[in-house]
Amino acid sequence: MAIDVYKQWLGIPEELRPPTHYQLLRLIDFEDDPEKIRAHYKKLNGLVRQYATGDYMLESQDLLNELAKAMLCLTDKSRKRDYDESLGREFGDEKDRGSKPMLRILVAEGEIGKSQISEVEEFADRRGLTHRDAVVQMKLVTPQKAAEALAQELGRPFVDLESTLPDDNVLDQVPRKLVKTHSILPLFVDEDVILVAAMDEPDHELEDEFRLRFGKPMRAVIATPLQINQSIAKYYAPGARDEAIAAQFDSKSVGRGKKSGKSSGKVKAEKPKSEMTDDEKKQNFQLGLIFMCWAVVGSALIDQFLIKPYLFPRWSFFLGLIFIVPPIAFFLLYEKHFKK
Known part of the structure; x- marks a missing residue:
């Protein structure tokens, strides 16, 4: 049986179809306070999540995504202005005064004192940290507050990934290697943009x-580093994503990027190679060195104390396995770990 989720869950009357972002989030038209927008979103998100595991699981997931898209649009200054103008709002000719640095934002919000700005800057310079990471490591503010202040400085919306459900179709089109390299999490398509959670402002290479890959521009939204890393581990765990789909999109992207030449036949996706993180490669390299050392030492011991006494007792010194076992061990390790 079909259910009107707008009416039964959110109390939006039938005549308001489709609801605007403001109606969806139960806000007054053209609400400009991002804190109030996020507060309404958080309340409605918790309400809709009650149905996430019942008979209306799919309807719940669709509505959760719709709520998230509305919140991210209305907390994004540039996108909100375009959206408000599409609803008939008129803006004056006031000039954009620009955004304040995140440390000044934290001072204005009463999170840190004005005298602490120089302390944070010195701490960040000494350790090579960003101001966001510095205030967190100094335990002056929470990771979320620091990320919210950075988002305000960059003019980007902040997203809480714990209450946001990414679109599997979007996740499948972005390979694990790209996600881990840039520390990002693709979220979903919102009309003419791809929303992507990031720790900081993305570079032009990632935007290209x-x-x-999607034929649409990406729009970064800011999340805490911890939430992004946890989400990558959750949604890009080994076997969780179909890397073949991402490989197909890689092939198509390469084809679109060529300036000359014609396509010959169908694009055939290559079988994706297993990809290791830098930490995994480092760990494999260290284990490989240890294994090689034991292969050399073990071969020498077997030569001197097992083979020589029984087969070549008159020889003062014997080396045989040492020229056979280590090269074989090196070949096997190279093929299994280092060649990937």
């Missing part, structure tokens, strides 16, 4: 990659 998403434009080629």
